[in-house]
Amino acid sequence: xxxVDTIQSWLVNQIATQLKIGPETIKVTEPLTRYGLDSIDxxxxxxxxxxxxxxxxxxxxxxxxxxxxxxAQYLVDEVxxxxxxxxxxxxxxxxxxxxxxxxxxxxxxxxxxxxxx
Amino acid sequence: xxxxxxFWVAEALEKDLGDPGNPxxxxxxxxxxDLDEKEEFPDEIIDWLxxxxxxxxxIPTECGGEFTGFDEFISFVRVLSRRDQTAxxxxxxxxxxYLVWMAGTxxxxxxxxxxxxxxxxxxxxxxxxxxxxxDLLGGDMKATKVEGGYLMTGEKWPINRATRSGVSFVLAQxxxxxxxxxxxxxxxxxSKIDPAKYSNLPKILTHGIRGSDMSGxxxxxxxxxxxxxxxxxxxxxxxxxxxxxxxxxxxxxFSQGAADTALRTTLxxxxxxxxxxxxxxxxxxxxxxxxxxxxDILICDCCTYGxxxxxxxxxxxxxxxxxxxxxxxxxxxxxVVNNVSVVLGSRFYMREAHDWGIFQKVLRDNAIISMFDxxxxxxxxxxxxxxxxxxxxxxxxxxxxxxxxxxxxxxxFDLTQTLPAFDGKKLELVNRGxxxxxxxxxxxxxxxxxxxxxxxLNPDTLYQIITFTEIMxxxxxxxxxxxxxxxxQFGHEQEPEFFDMARKYCVLHAAxxxxxxxxxxxxxxxxxxxxxEWLALSLRRLMLNLKPAKALPGRIDDxxxxxxxxxxxxxxxxxxxxxxxxxxxxxxxxxxxxxPKLQLQT
Numbered sequence: 001x002x003x004v005d006t007i008q009s010w011l012v013n014q015i016a017t018q019l020k021i022g023p024e025t026i027k028v029t030e031p032l033t034r035y036g037l038d039s040i041d042x043x044x045x046x047x048x049x050x051x052x053x054x055x056x057x058x059x060x061x062x063x064x065x066x067x068x069x070x071x072a073q074y075l076v077d078e079v080x081x082x083x084x085x086x087x088x089x090x091x092x093x094x095x096x097x098x099x100x101x102x103x104x105x106x107x108x109x110x111x112x113x114x115x116x117x
Numbered sequence: 118x119x120x121x122x123x124f125w126v127a128e129a130l131e132k133d134l135g136d137p138g139n140p141x142x143x144x145x146x147x148x149x150x151d152l153d154e155k156e157e158f159p160d161e162i163i164d165w166l167x168x169x170x171x172x173x174x175x176i177p178t179e180c181g182g183e184f185t186g187f188d189e190f191i192s193f194v195r196v197l198s199r200r201d202q203t204a205x206x207x208x209x210x211x212x213x214x215y216l217v218w219m220a221g222t223x224x225x226x227x228x229x230x231x232x233x234x235x236x237x238x239x240x241x242x243x244x245x246x247x248x249x250x251x252d253l254l255g256g257d258m259k260a261t262k263v264e265g266g267y268l269m270t271g272e273k274w275p276i277n278r279a280t281r282s283g284v285s286f287v288l289a290q291x292x293x294x295x296x297x298x299x300x301x302x303x304x305x306x307x308s309k310i311d312p313a314k315y316s317n318l319p320k321i322l323t324h325g326i327r328g329s330d331m332s333g334x335x336x337x338x339x340x341x342x343x344x345x346x347x348x349x350x351x352x353x354x355x356x357x358x359x360x361x362x363x364x365x366x367x368x369x370x371f372s373q374g375a376a377d378t379a380l381r382t383t384l385x386x387x388x389x390x391x392x393x394x395x396x397x398x399x400x401x402x403x404x405x406x407x408x409x410x411x412x413d414i415l416i417c418d419c420c421t422y423g424x425x426x427x428x429x430x431x432x433x434x435x436x437x438x439x440x441x442x443x444x445x446x447x448x449x450x451x452x453v454v455n456n457v458s459v460v461l462g463s464r465f466y467m468r469e470a471h472d473w474g475i476f477q478k479v480l481r482d483n484a485i486i487s488m489f490d491x492x493x494x495x496x497x498x499x500x501x502x503x504x505x506x507x508x509x510x511x512x513x514x515x516x517x518x519x520x521x522x523x524x525x526x527x528x529x530f531d532l533t534q535t536l537p538a539f540d541g542k543k544l545e546l547v548n549r550g551x552x553x554x555x556x557x558x559x560x561x562x563x564x565x566x567x568x569x570x571x572x573x574l575n576p577d578t579l580y581q582i583i584t585f586t587e588i589m590x591x592x593x594x595x596x597x598x599x600x601x602x603x604x605x606q607f608g609h610e611q612e613p614e615f616f617d618m619a620r621k622y623c624v625l626h627a628a629x630x631x632x633x634x635x636x637x638x639x640x641x642x643x644x645x646x647x648x649x650e651w652l653a654l655s656l657r658r659l660m661l662n663l664k665p666a667k668a669l670p671g672r673i674d675d676x677x678x679x680x681x682x683x684x685x686x687x688x689x690x691x692x693x694x695x696x697x698x699x700x701x702x703x704x705x706x707x708x709x710x711x712x713p714k715l716q717l718q719t
Binding site for chain 1: 254295296297298354355358499502503505506509545546547605606607608609
């Protein structure tokens with residue numbers, strides 16, 4: 001997969017999971033609002049992308065590039081991000097944390113454990 | 118005079134308005150009750166405020182005004198609001214001018230500044246529509262591009278000051294395809310458009326703020342020149358959301374003014390009214406109720422001044438802070454008004470008894486504050502969408518750049534420090550870089566530990582403050598786990614549990630704001646503030662939202678706090694962490710026993 005495909009597939013999975021719809025129903029050329037993602041949701045999703053890509057992105061990214069295809073193209077062409085193919089989509093970051101959450105322990109240690117830092 | 122400069126305007130305004138208990142004063146309780154009974158707009162009051170040139174304090178200095186910081190602004194809005202929220206809200210619709218200070222061209226800024234200063238002009242915010250409420254993108258108002266401008270068609274409702282304002286900030290759809298870039302914001306100057314193409318809707322009768330010019334506005338293919346568009350086409354929603362960060366946080370000042378009057382007039386009653394051979398105030402239960410109300414006001418003070426100053430120090434974090442304050446302060450102070458009503462007994466419900474019936478008016482007027490500019494639920498929603506990122510930032514930033522964090526916190530919370538100028542362009546739609554207030558808890562605990570060597574502090578009080586702050590840290594840690602474990606979803610059908618998490622977040626943010634306010638101002642806000650009993654009691658009150666009483670250290674003696682409340686009452690000072698001077702009440706008005714002879718049973 002090239003970078004554009006990787007980003008597209010990450011976004012498809014992320015949006016499918018959080019909107020509880022099948023990833024196969026999402027077309028990368030359709031405006032995201034068609035799937036029930038509202039304007040503020042598409043701002044908050046950028047935060048997750050920043051974490052995944054480890055880059056600071058404009059929070060209105062998905063307002064200005066309102067389809068998955070346009071956003072992915074912009075990120076590769078203009079921002080120059082190149083996600084590794086191994087960086088597979090992790091829309092279920094929350095449940096992953098759940099599995100590792102040590103019972104009764106504070107948050108600081110938890111994140112160190114996940115991030116390995 | 119108050120040594121802190123940001124309170125000078127509030128004190129001067131108070132002095133000139135005079136004692137609200139004197140019927141002849143401007144904005145006296147008598148006058149505002151008469152207007153309310155007649156449901157009349159407070160024209161005379163508004164004119165007086167313009168002549169006093171209060172509008173200059175809404176205009177930044179670089180645009181030719183006197184505005185320097187939001188903490189100053191908050192203080193004088195409290196002054197207006199403690200007398201009359203109807204007039205206070207009416208005059209303060211001017212704070213939407215921030216849309217222009219943030220996004221306007223030089224010409225638009227000059228235009229608006231001169232409209233406010235030279236023409237006693239005012240403006241209104243025309244965002245909502247009858248059919249769509251808070252759903253801004255769902256609106257039907259259209260602005261269709263034509264040569265040199267737009268043709269605007271549609272109706273906005275309900276709008277405060279829609280009929281009387283000369284400028285309406287109208288959100289309209291400029292791209293029929295829809296989506297977040299489909300809206301543009303217009304600064305519609307009524308004097309420059311065709312009067313045949315727009316009309317004002319009839320006054321809406323309301324439960325409170327009865328004299329308000331509450332109506333709406335309707336356009337019918339009305340030509341709006343390009344020069345009235347604020348910012349680029351398609352930036353309307355972004356601008357609207359950033360503008361709300363400012364107005365929502367500042368709404369807290371309306372509630373604080375109202376809570377002051379609710380407490381003050383109830384205290385006057387409790388101190389003078391005798392039952393069973395004692396005053397109402399002498400009885401433990403009413404006294405506790407009033408003392409707790411005072412504590413709640415102090416808690417809210419710390420949050421409100423914190424966000425007011427945070428606009429200058431951490432604008433990129435305000436999307437979270439302003440949602441916290443708009444939710445927490447307005448709902449907490451609504452509860453304060455309700456709680457003290459019990460002490461006033463049936464008089465709270467009477468339209469003439471006791472101080473011209475101001476209490477029932479406060480109760481009615483104040484009920485709208487937590488609703489307008491985004492309801493409590495809208496604000497909690499704005500916050501809950503950011504919770505995951507806030508949690509991640511907290512983990513990511515843990516233990517890093519502590520020096521910079523400490524500097525930001527001290528500039529934000531130390532009221533003696535000079536603030537950098539506010540730059541609206543630095544506001545972000547979602548929080549960037551986390552929430553300093555909660556990020557700094559470890560630093561706060563370290564600072565508190567150091568105070569153990571301070572012999573001026575009562576060790577028991579300090580022990581409580583430290584213990585409650587540690588409890589906050591534990592609660593925050595478990596909230597972070599709760600947030601991380603939850604399966605977050607987009608859309609508008611969020612689980613009620615998410616709203617609960619957002620509420621807990623607000624409580625923790627508020628509690629931390631109290632701790633910093635104390636740490637950074639211990640040396641310059643007087644003995645009562647410095648001894649920290651108010652803080653220990655406040656933190657306990659806040660933690661009761663999260664834990665049962667038996668899981669917390671017991672309540673310390675609150676008589677010092679009660680005494681301070683009475684001192685502020687007797688000296689006509691604002692119930693606040695900075696008890697600035699209010700207009701002096703006249704002797705004949707205080708014919709009750711609210712005099713220094715009052716003895717507290719300590």
